[in-house]
């Protein structure tokens with residue numbers, strides 16, 4: 651049930667799921683802590699072959715606000731975020747991708763919307779006024795097809811799940827912990843987000859979208875892949891989740 655208020659000085663947890671983000675993670679942690687000094691940052695790394703976990707281990711040894719959860723023998727974005735949520739304690743939980751596609755500058759606005767703005771969930775959104783989705787250029791590695799599919803997917807989700815929300819696959823959020831105690835993240839990749847938003851709205855939680863401009867990844871490799879087969883496989887999961895949500899009310 652929606653609660654009345656969050657404590658004014660609620661500590662903030664930022665969960666960072668990583669798989670081969672050695673070129674981004676140190677800079678991202680520094681950028682986050684420079685903006686939300688009271689945050690605890692939980693990096694959930696799936697034993698990245700590029701040694702992301704080792705970099706985080708060194709940062710954590712020098713700064714108690716930084717924690718590492720190194721998973722060995724387990725993989726997956728959704729379960730990584732969920733484990734970070736379970737291990738952490740902040741009253742407000744934030745998570746985002748670690749490739750700088752989601753600007754850390756927006757985190758204080760998301761936190762503020764929950765801590766004092768009266769919202770239970772504040773979502774970084776590409777599809778409200780002031781926000782923008784990635785634009786593929788020849789200088790980036792984002793395929794035109796991938797970006798187009800992501801935009802169509804969101805359009806379809808709006809038609810199917812409700813037009814009052816816009817960025818059903820955002821993955822950039824600040825959330826009151828109580829919401830996450832009621833709703834666990836279910837799914838493999840981006841479809842977990844669709845389910846979280848749909849179910850939170852069904853339960854009457856207050857949700858706001860905060861615009862942000864999504865920037866193409868500059869360093870490191872995409873984990874999404876760009877082949878038609880990979881897009882197809884992932885697309886099926888989104889469709890299945892969307893169908894289950896409307897027909898069964900759960901993912």
Ligand SMILES: Nc1nc2c(ncn2[C@@H]2O[C@H](COP(=O)(O)OP(=O)(O)OP(=O)(O)O)[C@@H](O)[C@H]2O)c(=O)[nH]1
Nearest residue numbers: 667668669694696725726727730747748872873874
């Ligand atoms: N722990 C963990 N993190 C993952 C896994 N897969 C992806 N990630 C992280 O999830 C975030 C999103 O992955 P990206 O590779 O940026 O995927 P994307 O945003 O669809 O692709 P691009 O932005 O086009 O590169 C990044 O922080 C990744 O490091 C995984 O299996 N385990």
Ligand SMILES: [Mg+2]
Nearest residue numbers: 747749751867
């Ligand atoms: Mg990305």
